[in-house]
Amino acid sequence: MFSLSEENYLKAIFHLEHNYQGGVSTNALAEEMETKASSVTDMVKKLSEKNLVNYKKYQGVKLSATGKRTAVEVIRKHRLWEYFLVEKLNFNWDEVHEVAEELEHIKSEKLITELDRFLEYPRRDPHGDPIPDAQGNFNVSNRMLLAELEKGKSGICIGVKDSSPDFLRYLDKNKIVLGKEMQVIEKESFDNSMLININEQQLRISQAVAMNLYIKTL
Secondary structure, eight states: OOOHHHHHHHHHHHHHGGGOSSOBOHHHHHHHHTSOHHHHHHHHHHHHHTTSEEEETTTEEEEOHHHHHHHHHHHHHHHHHHHHHHHTTOOOTTTHHHHHHHHTTOOOHHHHHHHHHHTTOOSBOTTSOBOOOTTOOOOOOOOEEGGGOOTTOEEEEEEESOOOHHHHHHHHHTTOOTTOEEEEEEEOTTTOOEEEEETTEEEEEOHHHHTTEEEEEO
């Protein structure tokens, strides 16, 4: 049984490991957790003593097999709860993250198993992120950022990289939703902004927006 704080650290390390081949630095983890590097070091040592991470000074931290399994379990619960809140309780997708942050720490395995069954085993959360199955397997699909799509090419919007409420509200305001087809009409070399065709209308978006939308090419 692990504490809320320990689970949050494991989840953060899991997400950061994709960007750090040799191990996640304590500074990167401190930035992610919005705390001091000294606090991170103390927690990492604690996690290491519980065999949840492998840590060597100046070499960063990596999840152990047990740590990874625990992190994936927390992520699974988080994304199932997000799906439940949107699909069954009519929350907006910009409202669910903080609520799911609390619900993800519920320890009942039976509750999560029954929740998954009740929801008919969803494969993606409201933001397009894959929901791990009960064995911890992710259904990963080929995807790319909209910013990488060439002029004249089209793709289906399948996820967001930035799931902050401000960005999600921006997408709602401009009627950009998952499952919609986008075509790049024009790419501006000066600032990398784009003119796209979506919902049978043209919309100019910034590079920041294009760098935070995942698409599947057609």
